Amino acid sequence: MRVDNYEIYDDGRVEVTRTKDKTNTYTYHDADGATRDLVTYNKRDIKDSKGNTVELVDLSTVDPSLLLITDNAKAQGFTYLQEDFVAAVLGAAGHFTADDLNGMARNYGDYGLQTTQLTDKNGKHSGHGGKLGEYADIRYGSSYPSMSQAIGVGDKNYSEYFSNQIVKSLNSLGFNNPYSILTENSSGNGPALPRTNFVAPKNGQNFHHKHHMHIQKLNKSKFSFK
Numbered sequence: 001m002r003v004d005n006y007e008i009y010d011d012g013r014v015e016v017t018r019t020k021d022k023t024n025t026y027t028y029h030d031a032d033g034a035t036r037d038l039v040t041y042n043k044r045d046i047k048d049s050k051g052n053t054v055e056l057v058d059l060s061t062v063d064p065s066l067l068l069i070t071d072n073a074k075a076q077g078f079t080y081l082q083e084d085f086v087a088a089v090l091g092a093a094g095h096f097t098a099d100d101l102n103g104m105a106r107n108y109g110d111y112g113l114q115t116t117q118l119t120d121k122n123g124k125h126s127g128h129g130g131k132l133g134e135y136a137d138i139r140y141g142s143s144y145p146s147m148s149q150a151i152g153v154g155d156k157n158y159s160e161y162f163s164n165q166i167v168k169s170l171n172s173l174g175f176n177n178p179y180s181i182l183t184e185n186s187s188g189n190g191p192a193l194p195r196t197n198f199v200a201p202k203n204g205q206n207f208h209h210k211h212h213m214h215i216q217k218l219n220k221s222k223f224s225f226k
Contacts, residue, residue, distance in 0.1 A: 008091035014223045028094030038090045054132045056080040067093045068114040078117045082133030088173040096169040110146045114139040137212040152211045154186035174219040184209035
């Protein structure tokens with residue numbers, strides 16, 4: 001039986017071939033036409049509140065040079081995403097790691113995007129409901145891309161340049177709806193980066209997006225399905 005195929009392009013197009021198996025294969029095509037195999041992953045079916053089937057992909061085996069999932073996220077089982085959402089996240093990671101970043105070349109062994117939480121095997125993500133499997137927390141850019149470390153806006157190792165490059169890559173793969181990317185500046189009163197949005201914490205709570213970008217509300221206008 002054929003696997004689902006996702007052909008992901010540098011310009012944001014995603015071509016999807018649907019099948020009825022339990023794996024998905026993702027491939028990234030960079031701006032020069034070169035391809036990168038983003039690997040085949042297992043998936044599971046769940047039902048949403050309306051009885052609709054949602055297919056979740058387990059990214060626990062993803063290459064950390066593309067997408068690093070923190071040990072804590074893995075230990076808590078936050079390694080799943082809805083299958084189309086996976087294409088956008090892995091595509092953004094492929095876009096980010098393929099870019100020469102304005103002469104700031106990335107070295108072999110550098111991590112790609114880093115996530116502190118995806119969703120669990122039931123599609124749940126802390127503090128968010130609604131779209132099962134369609135939420136993720138992405139670390140801000142670091143001045144030291146070969147290190148796995150917590151990064152807060154304004155920290156010594158925080159890189160506004162790399163953070164903006166991450167946003168650029170996420171935007172290009174469909175995270176460009178209003179409130180698709182939530183960030184928070186060091187004062188806690190607005191977004192940390194252009195092309196992102198800010199949601200104020202509830203009364204009595206501390207910062208909630210100062211240490212990661214939260215992504216959601218994927219725009220699928222460039223997805224085509226067979």
